[in-house]
Amino acid sequence: MPLDLEKVGVKTALRSFLGSNDLDTNTLAEFYQDLSRNSEEIRYSPGQHLFREGDLNEYIYIPVSGAIMLERSTSSGSRQVFAFLLTGNILGVSDQLIYNFSAKALNDSNVIKISQKLMKNIFERYPAIAKRYQQITSHILSMILDQLFIMGQRTAHQRLAHLLLDMQNRLGHGTNKFHLPMSRQDIADYLGMSLETTSRGFSQLKKLDLINIENNYQITIVERVKLTDYANR
Amino acid sequence: MPLDLEKVGVKTALRSFLGSNDLDTNTLAEFYQDLSRNSEEIRYSPGQHLFREGDLNEYIYIPVSGAIMLERSTSSGSRQVFAFLLTGNILGVSDQLIYNFSAKALNDSNVIKISQKLMKNIFERYPAIAKRYQQITSHILSMILDQLFIMGQRTAHQRLAHLLLDMQNRLGHGTNKFHLPMSRQDIADYLGMSLETTSRGFSQLKKLDLINIENNYQITIVERVKLTDYANR
DNA sequence: CGAGCCCTTGATGCATTTCAACGAATGTGG
DNA sequence: CCACATTCGTTGAAATGCATCAAGGGCTCG
Known part of the structure; x- marks a missing residue:
């Protein structure tokens, strides 16, 4: 059109x-x-x-x-x-x-x-x-x-933290909630890691209470400052 | 001047x-x-x-x-x-x-x-x-x-193989020999790995007869095709 | 010759991949 | 509406790759 x-x-x-x-x-x-x-x-x-x-x-x-x-x-x-x-x-x-x-x-x-x-x-x-x-x-x-x-940075989980922070900036519209448009596999291939490592990364960040996972794609950044710290440690 | x-x-x-x-x-x-x-x-x-x-x-x-x-x-x-x-x-x-x-x-x-x-x-x-x-x-x-x-490639040694092929293209002037201008540490930080892994990579590629190491910086690509294959496997 | 620097190699432990099983969500056809 | 298949994500266990720690070798330069 x-x-x-x-x-x-x-x-x-x-x-x-x-x-x-x-x-x-x-x-x-x-x-x-x-x-x-x-x-x-x-x-x-x-x-x-x-x-x-x-x-x-x-x-x-x-x-x-x-x-x-x-x-x-x-x-x-x-x-x-x-x-x-x-x-x-x-x-x-x-x-x-x-x-x-x-x-x-x-x-x-x-x-x-x-x-x-x-x-x-x-x-x-x-x-x-x-x-x-x-x-x-x-x-x-x-x-x-x-x-x-x-990509050259230390651990897989840190790279994932970076991605989530980036996504909050771009998708959060000022809030700490956003909907991920891509699959775990897409994230894995973006960050150069396996699908399973990505998944474990999510679980880990949730367990540390840095993020919350409403459902697979609906994410909340609970502790932005700590997450940033985690990403750059 | x-x-x-x-x-x-x-x-x-x-x-x-x-x-x-x-x-x-x-x-x-x-x-x-x-x-x-x-x-x-x-x-x-x-x-x-x-x-x-x-x-x-x-x-x-x-x-x-x-x-x-x-x-x-x-x-x-x-x-x-x-x-x-x-x-x-x-x-x-x-x-x-x-x-x-x-x-x-x-x-x-x-x-x-x-x-x-x-x-x-x-x-x-x-x-x-x-x-x-x-x-x-x-x-x-x-x-x-x-x-x-x-950087998203599987193994560290593959990334090193890529670098060496690139260096041959840019430094070899048509030959299969070239002089690396950078240290192992520089390469490591370029490819996102440790200095030791870089070194082991060189040794490995030499052992496989894909390259030859005249001295630390003087490198010969012995088997370009096989090395390319190794890099993209 | 000895000091210093860079590189190599070995040993160990940790991070990540791989293989495998299971769970949750979604859609389909009976 | 319910079995069933399918897709996607999670989790566990084992294997592997890589980082780290540590020691030693070779080269260069004073």
């Missing part, structure tokens, strides 16, 4: 993408017009791929609702999950001819899909947006560095 | 930075002029910092010779090494106000130092170079993803 700028989610996602700075209202309005005419919003079901590793890099995507997982698999069957993307994040920020990872919807998700061609065109006409895009790229870079840092 | 464009290493490094494409000779010549007037080549001794985590992000750096290590340390004393940079690589490609890692020379290194201000200026005047810069950023992003992928 064509992009409907009046939908609350779409606006939120785009605002989060563009950031709160610099862009004057005229530029913004024109840009929105461009988008609504030339790009669309697409709905994906759980498990459906936005694209696969090896596909031509022709679009960028901005999730409006739901959650997207970036992953790469080996011939030998193992898998690395690179990131979980939520509302207002962006994927496909790359000049590479071909995607070198796959993107898959974790649950029912709405996603804005913009062609790279349109994007290049927009960059030429709105330097402010091109600049913002560069900022985003460098922010992503710094996020991945953080992730790499965490 | 001011940048001497006639020096072979400098040319090589800049060419590798700029890539082999697109830029017409006029643009190139002007750009080189700009650089030689406004930037400099600096020599660093082993262990010396180019910058530290938290320093203002005011320069980008391009190694001409030697090797630079990017690292971040925790308060609790552990360390993550993010990358080893060699001739023609680039560091400081980020819009972040402050570096979020340190850069340290591993051995005697010459480095071209360019102010971010000059760089921005150059981008405005030479769009082709701005575009190239964006390509580089996205290439770096994809390198870090590869690194993240490797």
Whole structure:
């Protein structure tokens, strides 16, 4: 379906993408017009791929609702999950001819899909947006560095604590409760550990009264400070 | 010292930075002029910092010779090494106000130092170079993803095998021999393992006749195909 | 030659994986 | 609505990989 700028989610996602700075209202309005005419919003079901590793890099995507997982698999069957993307994040920020990872919807998700061609065109006409895009790229870079840092850290349970803190930030909306969009296996492949270790990690953190597990996916951070401490010990 | 464009290493490094494409000779010549007037080549001794985590992000750096290590340390004393940079690589490609890692020379290194201000200026005047810069950023992003992928690999020895293959590509100059610029401890912190495990990994790979160790730093890849197989098993 | 540094190797204990069984939640067809 | 299958998560026990502790070897440089 064509992009409907009046939908609350779409606006939120785009605002989060563009950031709160610099862009004057005229530029913004024109840009929105461009988008609504030339790009669309697409709905994906759980498990459906936005694209696969090896596909031509022709679009960028901005999730409006739901959650997207970036992953790469080996011939030998193992898998690395690179990131979980939520509302207002962006994927496909790359000049590479071909995607070198796959993107898959974790649950029912709405996603804005913009062609790279349109994007290049927009960059030429709105330097402010091109600049913002560069900022985003460098922010992503710094996020991945953080992730790499965490991967090198001591214990599996600490890495899990990091993930939960991150998820609270991104999903908690100011509260200490959130709903995990991914499975234990997804978390395991994200943090480089086995499914069972992930599960034991949850149990351990619950036993220490740092978190509470309402059901498999509904998590509460009970002791944020202590959990942070646990993660960075 | 001011940048001497006639020096072979400098040319090589800049060419590798700029890539082999697109830029017409006029643009190139002007750009080189700009650089030689406004930037400099600096020599660093082993262990010396180019910058530290938290320093203002005011320069980008391009190694001409030697090797630079990017690292971040925790308060609790552990360390993550993010990358080893060699001739023609680039560091400081980020819009972040402050570096979020340190850069340290591993051995005697010459480095071209360019102010971010000059760089921005150059981008405005030479769009082709701005575009190239964006390509580089996205290439770096994809390198870090590869690194993240490797960190998720099963065993420590496999990760080491990956590193050695990477080093052969970058240092071997077409041969199967190369000189490692970093210590066992550096490798350990890069791959998220202990120094001892790294050492045992070397011994193991040698025992399997996949590599040969002339001395601690002089390595030969004996069986590239088998080593690749070992790394991805 | 000896000091210092880095690397290697061995022994031990702990963290994590693997294998296996079970439990909870969800969906399906009779 | 209830058996039943299926999927996903938890937990236990055994095996393995890795970190840690500790000792010793080799190289370099004064």
